Amino acid sequence: MLKKLSVIFGALFILCVVTGPVFAQMGPSTQAGKSNIAHLYLYEKNPADWTIVQGGAWGKMKYNLTGSKFDFVFNGHRLEPGWRYTLIYYPDPWPGTGLMCLGTGMADEYGNINIKNKVNTGNLPADTDGNYPDGAKIWLVVSGDVSCGENDLGYRMWGWNPTEYLFEYKLITFTDTDPDPVVPE
Numbered sequence: 001m002l003k004k005l006s007v008i009f010g011a012l013f014i015l016c017v018v019t020g021p022v023f024a025q026m027g028p029s030t031q032a033g034k035s036n037i038a039h040l041y042l043y044e045k046n047p048a049d050w051t052i053v054q055g056g057a058w059g060k061m062k063y064n065l066t067g068s069k070f071d072f073v074f075n076g077h078r079l080e081p082g083w084r085y086t087l088i089y090y091p092d093p094w095p096g097t098g099l100m101c102l103g104t105g106m107a108d109e110y111g112n113i114n115i116k117n118k119v120n121t122g123n124l125p126a127d128t129d130g131n132y133p134d135g136a137k138i139w140l141v142v143s144g145d146v147s148c149g150e151n152d153l154g155y156r157m158w159g160w161n162p163t164e165y166l167f168e169y170k171l172i173t174f175t176d177t178d179p180d181p182v183v184p185e
Contacts, residue, residue, distance in 0.1 A: 092130030135171020
């Protein structure tokens with residue numbers, strides 16, 4: 001019996017090493033119990049059919065469902081080392097008018113990234129979003145493909161390299177408890 005368990009755990013270990021964190025890739029994108037905390041998984045997807053790329057890049061965002069600011073921590077894995085990425089709220093339709101840059105970071109030598117921020121977003125999704133009221137899209141994109149207000153380009157996607165991005169597993173909602181107007185940060 002002990003030998004059989006050892007073989008099973010060994011096989012699971014090898015599977016995790018080869019394919020990545022199996023349980024994380026199966027993880028739910030949902031509220032944590034009855035708390036104000038929720039989790040969203042983002043995945044590398046095949047743009048031909050939008051299926052998750054098995055063994056591909058992925059990330060997990062922990063965020064508050066309500067608050068005066070959108071408070072989150074995002075950790076991404078298997079990204080291109082040394083590349084700069086931006087976590088965005090992407091409202092439909094293209095090119096994402098009303099897009100918000102939530103935070104930026106650089107993938108380390110192992111392809112991991114950590115982005116943590118509190119952003120004055122207002123409610124997500126915005127009522128002008130094509131996905132309203134169903135939820136908001138959160139993406140991790142290559143920083144060079146998005147304008148975060150610099151160079152008079154406004155806040156929008158101007159590049160499209162979907163094989164280098166992480167896309168949400170499902171749409172999310174956030175309720176802003178502070179009536180102050182949203183000012184891009």
